[in-house]
Amino acid sequence: MASIQESPTPAAQAVPPVLSKAGAAGAEPGHARHASLASLRPARKPGWLERLFPPRRPTLVLDPARCTGCGACEMACSARDGGPARPEAARLQVLRDEGAGGNFAVFCQHCLDPLCLAACPQQAITRGKDGIVRIDSRLCAHCGLCVAACPEAAPRRVDGRTVKCDLCDGEPLCVAACPQGALSFSPGKSVHWIKYLRWTVQTLAFLLLVVVLTGAVCSLRVAGWSLACPLGVLQNVFSSKTILLTSLAAGLVLLVLALLAGRLFCGWLCPFGFLLDLAGTILPRRLGEKLRLPEVMRNRLAKYGVAGAAVGVSGVVGYQAFCAVCPIGTVCRSYGFQSTVAGAEFSLIPALALLEAGEKRSWCRYLCPVGALLGLCAKVGLLKISIGAARCKKFSCMRCASVCPMGIISENDLREGVSPRLDMAECIGCLRCVDICPHGAAVIRFAWQKSTPAERRGPAPCGGCAAGPAGREGGAA
Amino acid sequence: MDAEFGPILAARSAGLCVECGKCVTVCPMAEMYPDFGWETSPRGLVQLALRGRELLAGQGLWRCTQCEACTRTCPAGVDCCGLVADLRPLARAELGGEPAAEAVCAMCGAPLPPAPVLAYLRRALPQVPLEYLDLCPACRRERYIRNNS
Amino acid sequence: MSARTVIAVCECFGTLGRALPRRDLEAGLSARLAGARIEFFPGLCRAGDLDRLAGLLAEEGAAACVAAACSPFARGREVLAGLEERGCAAALALADLREGCAWLHAQDPAGAVAKAADLAAMARAGLERRGRSPRASLPAVQRVLVVGAGPAGMAAAGTLAGLGVPVTLVDRQDRPGGLLRQIGRLFPDNIPSQDFLAPLEEELGNPLVSFLPKTTLAGLAGDPGRFRARLANGAGESELEAGAVVLACGAMPVLPEGRYRAKDLAGVISQMELETRLRRAEAEPAGWDLDAAVFIQCLAARDAERPYCSTVCCPTALKNALRLKALRQDTAVSILHRGVMAPGVALEELYRRALAAGVRFYGFAPESPPEVLGQGRAAGVQVRDAFSGRSLDLPASLVVLSTPLKPQPALEGMARALGLRLDSLGFACGREPVAPLAAATPGIFVCGSARWPVYAAQAADQGRAAGIKAAALLASGELDPAGLGLPGPWPGTSAVRSAACSRCGQCVAICPYNACRREADGSIAVSAARCRGCGACAAVCPSGAAAVPESNGPSLRAMLREAMGGAPGVDL
Structure with missing residues (x-):
């Protein structure tokens, strides 16, 4: 039997190492099909051109302060294919918790390096040239592993099928439906001057x-x-x-x-x-x-x-x-x-x-x-670089962390879904993070400017959350 | 066949299997495990169940992701996915808990995917700490919003 | 009748004009065939032109006519037949100027004309010494003998009687029905065999059918249209004349004998014995307490000795497995197979029904057959399951062995007598693929499991088809040579001149169709019904007594002399 190779995968679209086992003795027919699929999508490191001009990052941006929890976005999404509006079948989920500080919506961030893409055993998830991450329903076996891999469990299991936000191919219905304008669509900044x-x-x-x-x-x-x-x-x-x-x-x-x-x-x-x-x-x-x-x-x-x-x-x-x-x-x-x-x-x-x-x-x-x-x-100075919680796409993007020469942006924080705080004693003010952030989350702030709720980073103190901060610190790195 | 298996096999129509192998081609386990073979394929699990209790000791029952692709695709009407789900409690009883002392969500206690499936996820995403794997999707979303609101 | 020859040249609607220009052809022909009358016709195969030619011949009172037209395989033979129909008294010959001349030599008109003249001259030369085969009238006896009264034979007899042909149906047993008498229910729909046989038996009630029970076919002699059958029963032998014979004697099951400990364990039985038990149990269900049964397929089949699949044993096992389940739902029934043969929609559904009823199927490889375990009584079967590679232990108090059907041993003797061909497995052959139910000898038909193992409905269908074919053969009261597969007016059948015949018997030995026969008084006679005109007898006859008149020696020599006489080094 072939052993599983734990190869270090590059940050960008990587073929999961478990696929390099074509020809294992006693393999069932499923292997052959996917081995050939793997050859169609080789792992690619971003070339110099892509590093100079990174691809667009379309995504939804939520302003939690404006969200009233009405659920119109869920209705619009689930009714997209002409059926009845069922919130439990929508591709984004509204979570209403006034006690914890407001309402929130959880939706696919269309990560640069999607974890669902790497986890999918059928290689059914792809990131298109338009930057949208989609599930190919022809290949999807509805196993739900993408749901398990996503840090915010953005794909959903609906009626035994697995569905995911596809930004309605560039014109998201939820954005149009939101009466408070809490949801907006950001095509992502492409010029980094x-x-x-x-x-x-x-x-x-x-x-x-x-x-x-x-x-x-x-x-x-x-x-x-x-x-x-x-x-x-x-x-x-x-x-x-x-x-x-x-x-x-x-x-x-x-x-x-x-x-x-x-x-x-x-x-x-x-x-x-x-x-x-x-x-x-x-x-x-x-x-x-x-x-x-x-x-x-x-x-x-x-x-x-x-x-x-x-x-x-x-x-x-x-x-x-x-x-x-x-x-x-x-x-x-x-x-x-x-x-x-x-x-x-x-x-x-x-x-x-x-x-x-x-x-x-x-x-x-x-x-x-x-x-x-x-x-x-x-x-103790005046200049601060602030990475705002609402706009920061955290684990789905992580470009500031990859580009910061001083390495002061914590990738672990980002993966946990927490926007990082920067230690200005270490920051050399090169503004690479501000430059590269496609959603305008990383911004320069001066000490007299109060941060808005959207820029505060968590975690907020919560009661009885066993896997909150304690879980994070206690978990294996 | 014994009294435990008989009703389960009948309820899930395991006897209708004609060994065509369509379930094997759609099963995601083929990509997840390099030692995926006839014993751990949906077809193999059904046929082994028809032949005795041996499969209760094996890995195959625990690798199933319960995606139902096999059941949906079976032309004869065998409910392979349901059969695996029904046999899991028997396997647990038989083996006294191993190999899948079934993990539950740390926050709400909902069942999580079995250990082999989580192990696959960790292999597929080696660079990611994946600390959230001990939470079910709903609790993961809860924690995410608590971190961000 | 004048000695004039008429050369009727067909222009084939002008298509031969390029290779054989009319004027040159006419000149060539008249130069070569002095004194003959040369007439051109646009298309001799047309009725109008044939009428004109026939009238011409009558008018001229010609003794011979050469139709210079196309090949006999094209329309040539029809031209000759058409002239014969119009009652021409002249001797007819055919020269192939189209396929044999114009088409071959399209680029060489001069050569083509010369060859055409040669061909016509040869045909005329051959005519002078050519004989004519005896046009034997082949009266057909209006009776068909059907051997075997299984479903095939019954269907054949019923069909023949329904068409008004008298039938004699003989069977070894005292009642019709054959193997079906031992089988309780038929697949795929599980109908009682009695219900299947009843309509067939009713047809046998037709007064044209004469059923002779406990009678066997001891021998067959004679010719198509007039066979002489020797029938033997308890009282002795009798003779029957029949115009055609339908062989429906069926096949018989191989017995397990000692295989799988059938002889020393109780509970190891054959499929036929299971039929008997099931019939009894279905009539009296109380007391049936079978808890586990195992079927073992492909016994003594698909091996070196019997390298064929007998087709009917798997559906039989499926049917009987379902009957076991119907008698008692919780019987554990397993079928050990080397591939379940269930072709067609109905049989596939039978298989699915068996699966749904809980019958288990386990495949085994021929090199590791199952083992029956037990002492005195069968206790179980151990088999190496091909799917998992593991050894399975199946408890069973009943082990049923499925054996193939094999040809009747009597078939071999009958084949020799009938001139019937058997295939390498011993089953009777038809003339595959054109006439699968007709044996090589005309007038004899084979159907049912005697030909290949089939199940009841198929056997009945084949029997009906064979009956219709036999009826068609005898329909006109006289055997149509074309119906016997004999050629048309030419080349003809052999004849033996008794004056020259030395009765050496070589023609009898060599004739592949058993047409040359020694009569009771020692002389040789040729059966026109069997002769194919192959000429083998003519080739071996030391005295030249046997010959096909249309292709006799003098005629051929005359043609050759015409073609090559005068050529240096040729001595005829």
Whole structure:
């Protein structure tokens, strides 16, 4: 008998591994049919074109604040084929619970990487070019495994058959039927322009800070204004045991920027960050398996340690110790090769760049002391990235999590159906999540803006829910 | 045949099976399990039931997803799906609970698919923690809305 | 009658004009056939032209006429027959100028004309020495002998009597009905066999039917239309003349003998014995207490010795299984089979009814047959089930063995006497596929299980068909040679010139149709009804006494001389 191969499936449309067993001895005729079907739909990784221009994500969006629980959507859906309106046969389900905080509707999210598609043994579920996930009733055996696989059990078993929302092929009846306008149809944003802006700004910043104004990050003096790396200032203070107000002021520039705009410097201006981003796009994924930082170093708090050590060592040795090896500074000062330590610090740059094949921005996550300082300010700063609960499609999308270079968007949260909260101390403000979110769920918020109920993330405290937060934490990862 | 099986076989018309094999071609178990063979196919389960109690100890009874595709397709009128459902309590009694101490929903106690079916789901979706598999669809929806409203 | 020959040339409605241009043909023919009158006709197969030709012949008083037309397999023979019908006294010959000449040599008109002249000259040359077969009148005795009074024989006799043909029906037993007398109910509808036989028996009441019980066919001699049958009964032998014979002697079941411990265990019985038990039980249901029965199919069938499926044993088992269930609902009935043969809608429904009644079917492979277990009495059957590959233990107090039907042993002797062909399995053959109920010997018909195992309704249908065929044969009072399969006016049947015959008997030995026969006084006579004109007797006769007159030696030599005489190296 063939053994089941537990191959790691790529995120996009993957053929379930259990299908690779054609020719098992004693196999019944059902095998042969599906083995040939499998060959018609090979697993495909998204190509570079698809990554540049991701496909549309049509979906329904619910505003729970407007939902009155009238059930008109269920009626319209179940009556679609001309029969009587039966709410229990509708493809979306309205759940009425005033006590828990309102009414809600559960409907198929038309996931990018549908779990029902992977679970279907008959390969009856497909995601069309229009982005709609459909069940092919000719192939469907009505086994109900798609219902079991879906995190919100969106497909329904009706009269022994399994049905699923198909967005009425682009003009959903439930949206038209909703008298309160709680349901809306979002075809999904297809133009993601922020990344073009960012790459442009990064390139210009690199040219400016490295080529034109070499060493600008470390210290810059332009027309009476001075800017200095805050870590450098700190090291200076401790090594020289003096505080100069002008240098303090210079060091405060970036910190004030962080208070206002988070770690925007890291995402848009840092020249080393630019090189890391470049390396990340060039390096092949396969290298990532072997190139990882050792587990002990992969701690977000490590960078604070590095910052503390830098300052401490500087205090001991009497000069800015870290600046000698700082890769940001090295890059900044590299034009013309004005190095301080015989070129050895240059070796850090390719080493750190290679890590990009594995976890992106590993340097920024775990090691960068400058980022640590900026992060402290960002945490208490004004800028927030908020991923709104109502618009966020969570497990059905998860693009923000896949695209975030700092890895601060929790995929587990998303899979549990909870919109994640971002730690602004880690967020480098690259806005990739805002860019890629097709439903406008990820947005920039400033501290004075109150979040709307639609943007709050759960879980709400509930009574007697055995599998609520406790279940989540207690469950095996 | 013994007194337990006889009424079940008669009620589900198991004797009408002519071994044509149409149920085998529509059964989703064919794709779910690499060792799907004649013993675990719907046809095999019906024929084994006609020949004795041996199938109560086997895996086949528990892999059935109860989708009713076999019953719908059978040209002779055998209710294979119902037969499996009726034999499950007998198998449980005979084996004292294993292999499918039937899982129930953690919130409402409704029956969940048997362990082999859940195992298939975990194999099909290895990258997903699937912690919600211990909930029935209704409770899953409840928890989802509680998380989001 | 003048010595003039008329050459009647058919133009086949002008289609032969390109290969055989009329003027050239006429010139060629008159050059070759001096003194003959050459006439052209547009289409000799048409009645008008035939009338004209017949009139011409009468007018000329011609002694010979060559119809230069198409092949005898096309319309040539009809031309000759048409002339004969119009009472032509002239000797007729056919020259094939169409298929044999014009069509072959369409590109070579000169050669075609020369060949046409050759063919016509040969035909005329052959005519001079050609004889004519004795036109024996073949009176038919208006009686049909039907051997065997099973459903096939009864149906045949009834049909014949209904058509007004006297019938003699003989049977080995004292009553009609054959094997059906032992069978209580018939599949697929479970009707009592008595109900099936009753209408057939009623037909036998027709005064034209003479039923001879306890009589067997001891021998058959004679020719189609006048067979001489020797019938034997308790009182001795008698002779019967019949114009045709219908063989409906049926088949008999193979006995299980010692197989599956039939001899040493009580409760292991044959299907026929089950019939008897069931009949008794159905008449008196009280006291029937069978709790489990197992049928074993394909006993002594589909093996090396008997490599055929007997067709009727599976439906019989299904029928009897249902009868067992009807007697007692909770009897556990299992049928062990090598494939359930139930073709056709009615039998498929019978199978489904058996399934619905709870009969279980288990297949086994021929190399692992079931085993009957028990001491003194049958206790159960152990079989390796082909579906699951496992050994099944089926408790049973009754084990029924289904055996095939085999041909009657008497059939072999009869076949020799009748000149009947038996197939490799010993069943009587018809002339498949054209005339499946007609034996090779004309006037003899085979139907029912003597031909192949069939069930009652099929046997009756075949019997009716055979009866109709026999009646058609005898209908005109005289045997139509065409009805016997003999050819038309040409080439004819053999004749033996007793003056030249040395009575060596080689023609008798070689004749494949038993047409050449030695008479009581030692001379050789040819039965016109059986002779096919093959000419084998002529080939072996050392004295040239046997010959088919239309193709005798002198005539053929004359044709050859006409064709090749004068050619160097040819010595005729």
